[in-house]
Amino acid sequence: MKNERKKVLLIDMDDGRRETRIKLLNGAGYEVDVRKDFQAAERIDDEGEYDLVILALHFHPGEAASYSDELSKRNPGLPILLLTDYGVFVPRGTLSKGMESGSPMSLMKEVAKMLAGSSHIKEVPAAK
Template sequence: MDKRKVLIVEDDQFLREFYQELLSGAGYIVDVAPDGETALAKIRQGGWNLVLLDIMLPKKDGLSILKDLKTQGPAVPNGQIVMLTNLGNDTIINQAFLLGANGYLVKSSMNPDDVLNEIKNYLQK
C-alpha cells in the first residue's frame, strides 16, 4: 500500500468527500481542507506528497494561497501542488503556474479513473 500523504482542498462537501473516498480507497493517507485559510495552515505544516488545490475557495482563493506560500513557505517541504479547476481558463492556470503550481486537473472533464491515473503520475514525479 502506498502510504503517501495527499491534502485535498475543495469547498464543495460532496466533491471533497468523493475525492477523499476515491484516494483513501486507492490507499493514500488523505486529509482535507474546506476553505482557503485552513488549507494555507495545513500546507504550511508541510510534508504533503501531493496537494490538490481548488481555485475558487471561501476565505482565501487558491491563487492567494500560492502567493502567501511564496512569502512564507512550509515548515517541511511539500511535493507537488496540483490545481483543481472547473474551467479550462488559461489565464488563471498560467497565473497558478507562475506562482509555483506543478499542474492542474479539470474536475468536470475527467472520469474518476482518469483522476486516479493523473494523481499517480504526479506522485511519481
C-alpha cells in the first residue's frame, strides 16, 4: 500500500520566511501548497482538500482572524495552525472540536514543533 504524504496549505505573506518554511515542511515529507495572501486562498476555495492549514499571521492578524473564522465555519473538522513570532496557536474552539472529531492532533503538534521549536499548541484566548 502506498503511503500518501500529508497535504499542507501554507498561507504566508512573508517572502523572507516563506521559502524556508516550504523547504522545512517538504523535507519532513509533507506535500506543501502555498498561497501568498488570504484573498488568493479564498478565491481558490480548496482548503478542505488539505490535512492541515497553516496561517502565518505577521502584520495582518485581523485578516487572519476573519479568514480562519470563515474557514472553520466552511470546514469544521479542518485543523488550522496560526503561526506567529511568539508561538503556534489554534483558533478558539479548535482544540475542543479536534478532540470530538478525531482531528489529527499529532500532525498539528509535529508541524508546530518543526515551525516554532515547541510541541505545545495554545488556543487563542477569549476576547475580553
